Amino acid sequence: MHMADALISPTVGLTFCAISGGTIIYSAKKLKEEANEKIIPLMGVLGAFVFAAQMINFTIPGTGSSGHLGGGMILAILLGPYAGFLTLASVLIIQALFFGDGGLLALGCNIFNMAFWTCFVAYPLIYRKIVKQDSQPTMITFAALVSVLAAMQLGPFSVVIQTLLSGISDLPFKSFVLLMQPIHLAIGLVEAVVTAAFIAFVRKARPEILQAAATSRLLAQIPIRKVLIGLGVVTLLTGGILSWFASSHPDGLEWSIERITGKSEISEPVKGIIPLLGAIQEKSAILPDYGFKPGGPPQTDEMQADQSERGEAWPAIASGTTVAGVVGSVMTLALAFLIGFVFKRRRSKVR
């Protein structure tokens, strides 16, 4: 359920990057204040451990299909929320770079969807509330099950919200939710069973590890209100600024034309160099964009404006424009390959 660059808008991507980045800075500060340096190598090792464990496929009973571990809650339980969050974020960074899971801009969304809900909501508000120092094994198992399930419902739900806010996918909210949540209920159930069994294994083999995690002062307290207020401020600031920018300059081209010529439209091209400018103008026709239309509806709801405008903007395209676009695309690609080819030739000559 990695969120992908291809599905998000810059506003959504950058807002969540700010949220996740802020949480990383906050967690690092907290850890530096209260933990000793021993935790740094431990985080690295456990992150690599989860990474390696994710690569083992196992058979899901009853279905015959294969699954693999996510491991977020395991990290939160073993390391606590702050260190667990940072470690999980690191695993996601490495996945984004080496496997192309998601993407670099969607990294903020992914860290939020998987690490934030797990470490700062499901773990402190569910797992820690159920598990006390002298909890019975069945209670610990129960806590692991419920908290993983909760995290695995919150994460996909925020995927839905982020996708809808971005407006690249046409899936309506209701069917998207109905698509995502049941799938992740099943995935979450497997993850929950594996997490609970793993915690039971660790408790049997090395009980002192869970004991240490349970009694550590740092791990128990999270100023959840403070975290939430901070997040709200970051969201409002970045989201607000970015969407203001996006709506007042919906298309960089139109914006720059407006600035250069002093008006938003260029008169119809006739001859000579003017068709060149015409080609520029046609771009605004081939790319109907968010709420930028003289006399159009106010830009309150981007997606709605987009929907209403599309119908009017598109039929205006002459097929010649489309052909020119296709020809130009082929030319551009050919040129890129040509340049690459020339470089390659030159290189082999040098050798």
Place this chain on the structure above:
Amino acid sequence: MASFDSTFLDLGRLDNLSYNDTIIHRIDPRAKLLVTVVFIIVVVSFPKYALTSLVPFFFFPILMAYLAELPVGFLLKKLLIVSPFAVFIGIFNPFLDREVLVHLGSFDITGGWISFGSLILRFVLTVGAALILIATTSFPGICNALDRLKVPRLFVIQLMFLYRFIFVLTEETLRMVRARRMRSFDKKRPGIKQFVQMVGLLFLRTLERAERIYLAMCSRGFDGEIRTIKRLRFTLRDLLFLSLFIMLFAVFRFYNTNQILGNLVLQVFR
């Protein structure tokens, strides 16, 4: 997810590639990181129905791949097997958005197919850029860049540890997976119970290893910082790389270059 062996080998291959010595590899990691991030933001900033205007952006990955002597086939294969989530969500567009937007000859193309095509282009460009970044920049280099860009040091150091341990632990895991397969005849994958035992064992070994490493590090004077001799220097060449590419992206974003080119060509033949 692909089989364990191929995942493991890919990881090693990308890591090896990143230590090559080409003109692109020598550029400061900060410059490459920033250019990649700007590239991705510019690509996703196009409206939903942008199709041809995304094509010029293939210039960047193609140029980078050639200049850095990257094996293009390998990268394309990695792109193909990458998590299909975006494609899975995008494929609904053609069914939901059936309004005909373009007539190309006798073909009617609906908005859904155009936005789906746009989504595929976005996917290839953004994921491709990330893969090219890691194939041309060593991971320690990226960590170094993050550190210089004021990402909290604790986080960066921990990221370096994680990366170093990945190869050790995945190799160990690879051995465990193989050993289990040899003992269990035709069962290709472990069940949940076996899996938990394997992972549990891996965890116990990992902890012991972490303890040993930590003590060894302490005896060598580790105090929570990693110091490197190699200093990053942001030279004129890096600045040139950064500004040239960002200017190029700006031109591609604000001017529909291939429309202009296409019109010119059509005019010549007319």
